[in-house]
Amino acid sequence: DQHKFQAIISHCKEYGFVFQSSEIYDGLSAVYDYGQYGAELKKNIRDYWWKSMTQMHENIVGIDAAIFMHPTTWKASGHVDNFSDPMIDNKDSKKRYRVDHLIEAHAETLAPATADALLQQMNELLKENDFAGLKQLIETNNIKCAVSGTNNWTEVRQFNLMFSTQLGSVSDEASEIYLRPETAQGIFVNFLNVQKTGRMKIPFGIAQVGKAFRNEIVARQFIFRMREFEQMEMQFFIRPGSQKEWYAYWKEERMKWHLSLGTQPERYRFKDHEKLAHYADAAVDIEYEFPIGFKEVEGIHSRTDFDLKNHQEYSRKKLQYFDPETNQNYIPYVIETSIGLDRMFLLTVCNAYEEQDLSTPEKQDSRVVLKFPPRLAPIKLAIFPLTKKDGLPEIARELMDQCKSSFYCFYEEKDAIGKRYRRQDAIGTPFCVTIDHQTKEDNTVTIRYRDSMEQERIPMAQVRERVLQAVL
Numbered sequence: 458d459q460h461k462f463q464a465i466i467s468h469c470k471e472y473g474f475v476f477q478s479s480e481i482y483d484g485l486s487a488v489y490d491y492g493q494y495g496a497e498l499k500k501n502i503r504d505y506w507w508k509s510m511t512q513m514h515e516n517i518v519g520i521d522a523a524i525f526m527h528p529t530t531w532k533a534s535g536h537v538d539n540f541s542d543p544m545i546d547n548k549d550s551k552k553r554y555r556v557d558h559l560i561e562a563h564a565e566t567l568a569p570a571t572a573d574a575l576l577q578q579m580n581e582l583l584k585e586n587d588f589a590g591l592k593q594l595i596e597t598n599n600i601k602c603a604v605s606g607t608n609n610w611t612e613v614r615q616f617n618l619m620f621s622t623q624l625g626s627v628s629d630e631a632s633e634i635y636l637r638p639e640t641a642q643g644i645f646v647n648f649l650n651v652q653k654t655g656r657m658k659i660p661f662g663i664a665q666v667g668k669a670f671r672n673e674i675v676a677r678q679f680i681f682r683m684r685e686f687e688q689m690e691m692q693f694f695i696r697p698g699s700q701k702e703w704y705a706y707w708k709e710e711r712m713k714w715h716l717s718l719g720t721q722p723e724r725y726r727f728k729d730h731e732k733l734a735h736y737a738d739a740a741v742d743i744e745y746e747f748p749i750g751f752k753e754v755e756g757i758h759s760r761t762d763f764d765l766k767n768h769q770e771y772s773r774k775k776l777q778y779f780d781p782e783t784n785q786n787y788i789p790y791v792i793e794t795s796i797g798l799d800r801m802f803l804l805t806v807c808n809a810y811e812e813q814d815l816s817t818p819e820k821q822d823s824r825v826v827l828k829f830p831p832r833l834a835p836i837k838l839a840i841f842p843l844t845k846k847d848g849l850p851e852i853a854r855e856l857m858d859q860c861k862s863s864f865y866c867f868y869e870e871k872d873a874i875g876k877r878y879r880r881q882d883a884i885g886t887p888f889c890v891t892i893d894h895q896t897k898e899d900n901t902v903t904i905r906y907r908d909s910m911e912q913e914r915i916p917m918a919q920v921r922e923r924v925l926q927a928v929l
């Protein structure tokens with residue numbers, strides 16, 4: 458529900474996870490900055506993905522390609538001609554809409570059967586690129602612009618989502634380049650470099666994490682749809698004809714990855730694509746149930762040999778693989794897994810966010826807790842001396858020194874312990890340790906668990922091991 462979603466957005470800002478970009482200048486639309494805890498959470502998600510893909514798969518390696526690429530790349534990939542969304546303007550309100558989003562929003566107000574029929578009609582028109590038909594569909598269904606309530610529209614146009622800029626100081630047509638709208642192409646153009654230098658044998662994969670840019674027509678819903686975002690993509694190169702089998706394999710493998718983070722399975726679902734992208738012969742989304750409904754977090758696409766074949770044609774460089782098992786040369790087929798890091802971040806926060814009423818008959822009480830999987834939590838351990846004196850801070854510092862090279866620790870000596878615990882709950886720290894006067898006697902400390910709020914007395918010498926076990 459919208460209320461919970463708004464609460465999560467506020468929480469992200471209040472606790473240093475996500476800020477509007479250039480906020481002091483009133484922000485830049487659909488661009489965001491990650492704060493001190495957000496950057497840490499994002500890094501942990503990225504690292505977990507990277508490790509699962511590369512370190513845990515002997516036949517997948519990672520690269521880091523540039524954002525700028527030769528402009529012909531985007532001709533060959535089809536992005537110059539095809540990477541666009543249909544757009545329409547309302548003449549009265551001067552508001553701009555993505556046609557499919559406008560119709561989908563309207564469908565949500567209809568009875569299920571009517572909505573389905575409308576969406577099916579829309580998908581057929583989109584497939585045919587029938588712009589006049591789309592406009593008619595909007596008009597005959599009397600789809601009104603939310604703001605002014607009028608049904609007075611311009612024609613439908615294609616709007617290319619790529620940002621362009623000039624390379625070097627001479628501005629002529631030849632120097633116009635694009636900010637990459639996906640990271641995948643940096644993998645395709647390096648396919649042979651990696652295959653040869655890494656002596657890779659098919660099937661093998663190349664993984665990459667990096668920024669991508671799309672001039673989204675209408676950017677909505679916080680970091681769900683941004684104009685600058687980060688993707689984690691993996692292209693898996695296979696023998697032609699084996700795509701069905703590998704597509705099924707990666708569908709399952711990727712769902713396992715999501716579930717390995719402890720999310721309840723019923724919050725996830727697969728959704729087959731109605732309208733296939735220009736490069737795909739099969740495509741499915743992994744959707745998660747955000748407070749605003751089921752939405753895409755990841756796409757798994759069977760891309761055939763579309764990309765490599767086109768790069769071979771445009772570059773006139775052979776992009777073939779010699780298969781020693783079959784003694785044949787061929788252009789490999791590709792299965793892609795593509796997940797948005799920012800969307801995975803939003804998923805992680807939404808899934809972790811809980812408002813708890815802790816009231817007792819004597820006292821009203823509540824807390825907001827982020828129940829992150831410990832391996833993703835920005836801070837793993839908070840260390841609190843009970844008071845600022847009696848040598849307790851010194852012991853706490855000793856524990857900091859034992860732990861801080863292994864995982865992220867946080868030291869705090871201000872305020873009552875209860876207040877300190879609540880602040881750590883709000884940023885999702887799984888463990889807090891308090892050093893008190895008894896520590897001086899017997900070297901034990903109180904460890905407090907975020908989710909159960911239970912406390913336990915353990916030897917200080919066991920703290921590091923205890924936390925390490927949970928976060929690795």
Ligand code: ATP
Binds near residue numbers: 688753795
């Ligand atoms: P949509 O149809 O919603 O525009 P898409 O199907 O074009 O998205 P893909 O091209 O498959 O998206 O991109 C792969 C992944 O990259 C998506 O699953 C999503 O997690 C992420 N992604 C795509 N666009 C954005 C964006 N504007 N902001 C944040 N993440 C994005």
